[in-house]
Amino acid sequence: MELIDIGANLAHDSFDADRDAVLERAREAGVTQIVITGSSLDSSRAAIALAQQYPQRLYATAGLHPHHASEWNAEVAAQYRDLAAAPEVASLGECGLDYFRNFSTPEQQRAAFAAQLRLAADTGKPLFLHQRDAHADFVAMLREHRPQLGAVVVHCFTDTRDALNDYLPLDCHIGITGWICDERRGKHLIDAVPDIADARLMIETDAPYLLPRTAPKAVVGSNRRNEPCLLPWVARAVAAARGQDEAEVAAYTSANARRFFGLHAA
Template sequence: MGSRLIDIGVNLTNKRFDKDRIEVIQRAKKANLTGLLITGTSVEESQNALALCQQYQQNFPDYLYCTAGVHPHDADNVSDDYIEKLQALAKNDKVKAIGECGLDFNRNYSAPEQQQKVFSEQVALAEKLAMPLFLHQRDAFAPWFRTLSPYVGKIPAMVSHCFTGNESELKQCLAADMYIGITGWLCDERRGQDLRDIINLIPLNRLLIETDAPYLTPRTIRPKPKSSRNESSYLPYIVAEIASLTGIDQAEIAWQTRVNAQKIFNLTAIKESL
């Protein structure tokens, strides 16, 4: 058995898990993961994420937690009372952060102005509730960072989920005391070389690991899995790649990222069970 890990970002509500969700969780436990944080990407998906946490609480006590938020892709679809709905969800002790929220100008599935409005409202909600932020950013770093800057030090933690930025962006995030979420993107020398070149700049006390499953399956898995679907049990491959690129021991990476996740998301139940 390897070192114990926490996957801070898994899209377990995704329909690609509908046929074998319980087996996916079981495989994560077998791979020595001690907890999963399910990502909420809309009000409905956040409600679904919380429902999964509650549904599996008996089978997997103190194992599943979630976030509640609206992804920029879904910003055009929010209801007038979506903030009230997120606030209601956040009262549940299984909900550990506001998000996934942010800006995505790469595809603009929602209008940029609306993305900005919905993002700003969720950042303000996180401050009001004193909850961490689980953040998304693609091709929108300057306005994204500008939105967050006034809140640095006023929000318990900001997590740059699935970081794929450049060295300058990384340094700005670290200077703002953000945590950096690393995914299987790092395991892809074709798309992820820029990230591979700067991974050693992330201090261990700012590092988090996540699969973002079912997306971003590590290319380093051998033998190659039959399905292209990523899952939480593959998280150790990300740790191995970080270790390979930085020279830091895998056990140390596992320990520190677990401690970071426990602290940021207040995962006391997981902590007490270790």
């Protein structure tokens, strides 16, 4: 069974000591390809460097997370335009809006998001999006720019069924994480996931975050860090929620990821 992790923060410093072992565990678990999330200039460059070390197995995104939106300026925009041309960059993002902590002001976030939406329209790159506690502004901006955009994925979707029903008519792909493995926090997600068409669903770990609650302690290890080898538990939970076979979910989510990001066959 082949799986593709469309969002893992493998440039995160928590992986510095054992990144090669993390990749080997992923391979042993059937995770054949991983898209590494870039959320700042530094992490985007680090993601590209990792993808260069493991061609056709690792890919990168390049974007400015809303937490860093205050850093956006003309010079940063030019650097992202250059990064977008790198062959290892499969998508722009992670970008969007996050009003949960407001590390950058909502005004700064909206300006950086709008600029990255325009960059995606100019380059034709797929777009890897983040939204937390900002749905009304986020969907309004996405709706405005959607006719000019190519493929779009709302990554790490944990929101309500109403939010999902705003994204699906906009032809958005949806990324599901280990949040669905927690029947306490994720009950609404378990109920909503069957609404997503097979062709619009992808899975991800968002490692090192969002550890699947159902993963056994013997597999997780003592550091309680999420990593790509735990993606099978996400696939299993998605299959259970949708009443499908796990192998079927693995097959179509991998096909969707390969098509969305333009990945080579593993």
